[in-house]
Amino acid sequence: MIKNYIKIAWRNIWKNKIFSAINIVGLSVGMAACIVIMLFVFYEKSFDSMHSKNIYRLNEVQKFEGMNASQKVALSMFPMGPTLQAEFPEIKNFTRIRWQQKFQITYQLKKIFSPQVFFVDSTFLRMFDFKLIRGDRATALLKPHSVLLTQETAKRIFGNEDPMGKTITHYGNDTTSYAVTGILADVPKNSQLQFDGLFSFNTVFNPRMFTNWGGNWLNTYLELAPGTDIKALEKKFPAYQKKYMGPGGVKAYELFLLSLKDVHANSADIGLDYINFQKFDQKLTNLFALIALIVLVIACINFINLSTARSAERAKEVGVRKSIGAQRFQLAIQFLGETVLLSLIALIFAIVLVSIALPYINNLSQRDLSLPIMNNVGLLGLVFLAAVFIGILSGIYPAVFLSSFQPVKVLKGSVETGRNKGSLRNVLVVGQFASAIILMIATIFVIKQLRFMQMRDPGFTREQVVTVPLNMVTTAQYKVLKQELLNSSLVQGVTASQDVLGSHLDQTGIEFKLGDSPLRQLTSTLLVVDHDYLNLYKIKLAMGRNFSSEKSALSREFIINEALAKELLKDHKGKPMSSLLGQRFGFDSTGVIIGIAKDFNFNSLHYKIETLFLFNQEAWGFNNISVKINGARAKEAISFIQSVWAKQLPEIPFEYQFLDDHFAEVYRVDSQVSAVVSILAVLIIIISCLGLFGLASYSAEKRIKEIGVRKVLGASVQNIVVLLSSHFIKLVVIANVIAWPVAFYAMNKWLQGFAYRINIDWWVFATAGIISIIIAFVTVSFQSVKAATANPVKSLRSE
Known part of the structure; x- marks a missing residue:
């Protein structure tokens, strides 16, 4: 039975090549967009997942007289770590990080410049779970003049020599030597903390640091007891500040905590965040995921539209099958099988598209995304099940609709495809194009704002x-x-x-x-x-x-x-x-x-x-x-x-x-947003046009005799094209009416994030509307002209 279903499904796909191709291309593009965006989303959400402790970063809101507004910063003061631990039992441990870039390291006659090293407290490796290959986590940074190097850095300095116990020297304001007490695995790319070495902070301690309240020049991380009420703990901070900094400290500073797992994605409004590698706003990540999902839904809509539009062609098949005993659920399974098969074929093409696109996406996002499907059985199974689910989701309505035909009516030729079904198709087409128009408008405004920031006179020259x-x-x-x-x-x-x-x-x-x-x-x-x-x-x-x-x-x-x-x-x-x-x-x-x-x-x-x-x-x-x-x-x-x-x-x-x-x-993230939104807008337009092309093809095919009669009676090609195109153009106009206010609201809200921004010009909406109508007209006209120029003699031949 299943084998028979697959055989019939394949025959139907092969018989209707144009409609099958439209569905496969649309679904594969939608799947590819979703896969790429999901790879990015999963990568972003994986940041700092290697650490098991309940770690929070201490941050400040600085409210200084003379500044236009208060500002959130990632910095904190040297004495805060130990005093906070002493004051609050909820704080189990702390560590401080002072970063230094372009750090010179010398070993014998060899000299290298390390991109970034950290000076940290001895508790650093008790809180963070960075992999230590050699050395003791508890004591490696306990003594002054100790250093832990990553494998790559150790290789650069010592080559094939054993680095353990060897001495390296830093020539700066003071010449300082450090003994290598351990080797770390190279830091994963999905860690906000990127370093080439960890140097013992107690090497550079001086008495002035312990009383330097007001000096913000490092990051402080706190390990909290499980189940700690963060809001309740933060409410105790003002009393702590008053005790150690006086009333002025409470007035000028407000302390707050941010979970380590939220630092990478939820600190877009926090400045002076110097060691937050590839910091990216989670709101943008979610936006990309939402748009990618819309792309996939629109591809599914194409299938629903084309399946219900072509329902009359499958009516007699349903009638014959039911008359010889086929049950409704059997027919529904057959139609769902066709959809799932289409979806699986689309998945193959989607994986090819992703493989082709990933190098460009990696260059754009500055991430190292990959799709290790063949090396990961679990991921392969997940992708396969997702494709089956998409197939079922796309085909469930057409399957229920097609399997509901009554054999008596369809075998008499009196099946009704239904006005309601046509209304549903219209709603779906409007939804497709409304989404495309919103993204088109968003793309124009994002590019305009980015160009405005790049071209605006900043009040100084920066050329050459x-x-x-x-x-x-x-x-x-x-x-x-x-x-x-x-x-x-x-x-x-x-x-x-x-x-x-x-x-x-x-x-x-x-x-x-x-x-x-x-x-x-x-x-x-x-x-x-x-x-x-x-x-x-x-x-x-x-x-x-x-x-x-x-x-x-x-x-x-x-x-x-x-x-x-x-x-x-x-x-x-x-x-x-x-x-x-x-x-x-x-x-x-x-x-x-x-x-x-x-x-x-x-x-x-x-x-x-x-x-x-x-x-x-x-x-x-x-x-x-x-x-x-x-x-x-x-x-x-x-x-x-x-x-x-x-x-x-x-x-x-x-x-x-x-x-x-x-x-x-500086404007890298804005450029990335511009590029991603533009790409997704183009994909939505392409998929929407594919669906419109399919519906126009079917409409022209169903009205071929009507067109022949009209031509015999003197209708021109222009008349025929207008006749066949007008309905679809009306739908696109309605889509514009719906899209414009939504786009206006979204863009107005987005632009509020810029102190200096462009105006929301009416011509952008008009331009997007005209472009969408032209695209729709060209898409539909291709089939309309083909139908209008056909020989009426052939179309009026007998059945």
Whole structure:
């Protein structure tokens, strides 16, 4: 019996090649989209799943006077870990992490620069379950000057030598040696914590750290007892803060906890999150999953539409089978079998499509996604069952509908395909195109917003600016490097700073006094620069003067932005900004304000311009050098910079990045969202058009005699095309009416996440509507023209 069902199903699929192809292509594309997105979703949800303890990260809400708004940050203070454990029995353990990038490690004559290492407490491996291959988890980091290296890092340093017990040296501000006390397995890619080595934090302890309340420069993780009420614990924090930091601590800071398993995906609104690898908002992950599911549902809708539309062709088959004793459930199983077979064939094509698409998807998402179906029997079985389920889901309504025909009526030729069935098909077509139009509108707005952020004038120039990290470069070395670079026509300017524009800049406390008014203490963003910074970046001054190269390194001169100027004057209404020039300002109010810069977007356009001051203090040193190059000779300029670097700093590797590329990285997630939404929108349009094409083909086929009669009576090709297309065009128009308000609501809500955003223009909706109508018309017209140009003699021949 089952063999017979499969044989009949295959015959029906082969007999109706066009409709079968439409269903298979639609289902395979929908399945492929779903598989890829689900791979991404599962990968995202797997982050930090290797750890078994109940770990939470300590975070702060900083509410400083002088900042436009409070901000959530991932940072915390050095004394918080041990004092929290002492105060609250719910906290079983703690560990702190201080990260360091481009960390130099030397062994004998060999030197490497590790991308990132952590300084951690000895409790780190008691809380986190990173695999330790050699060494003792409990004691490996207990003593000062201990280090654990990953396998890859150990291989880079020692080659084939046994690393255990050997000594490596770090040359920085102080020369420090570390003994290798263990080897770790390489950190999995789905860990938010990525490091090449763990160094004992107690090596660098100093007494000042233990009383440094207010200094936020590390991450603190807490192991909580099982069943801890997080909200109840957080409510106890203000009393703790008051005890150790006084009333000001409660006013300026609010502490909150975030589960380790939520840190990767649920911390989009938390800034200064430096060691959260591949951080991605879970809301976007869920959105991708929802859209992929819609793609698959639309593919299933095609099957339902085409099956019910072609029901009259199967009516006599049902009548004959029922008249010879077939039961309704047997017929339903037969029709479901056809659907499942189609679904399984589609699955094969879907797997091929996924294999082809994965390299591109990995490049786009910067993930290492894979589909190990052949190596994983469980996954293969799951995918197979999913395909069977999709087949059943797609075919259950057509199976019930087709198996319900009464043999007496159908064998007399009086079967009704039903107005209700036509109404259902119309609703499904409208739903398909409404989804496609919503995504089309969303794609246009996402691309417009991304382009707006990329093209908007940030208030400074970033074209042809190359940034180079100054790892362990002294101020004296920088000055020599700068002078030699400026000797070439390939270089148009050189400056340096402690931070790169487009990154999170540090905040610090400052004091300000205007005339005889009381001294005011507030917080603002700080950017330490050399005297040529404003000139190279073409940051305009609203008033005052720029830094001078002749000034003493001991003098304290500051340039503030307009946002900070307004903040300083908010208690002095009526006073012009010029009154701030020459006023006492700085870390201890001994410096002076010499200029006010026009506001510029030193951060992402997701955020409003914050208060900022620039400080020219070479004695503090710089972390990055910015070189403005001759854009017409960019390759020569890079080669020249590299040669000067190799000459002056041969011991330090040369790394560079164009500032434009850095800002592209700032907007990387927005670019990924734009690309994914665009791809899924195209897939939905293609699948919807396939369904429309199938319905149009069937409609033209059913009305072939009517078309022949009309042509004989003088109807033109144009008349026939309009006749056959008008119904479908009406459905697309209705889909637009439904889609527009939904898209408007969704886009308006999405754009609220940007401090600087585009307007919601009416023409985008009109454009999407026109495009959808044109696509539908072209799709339907292909079959309509074919039917209209057919020879009426053939269509009017006898049965």
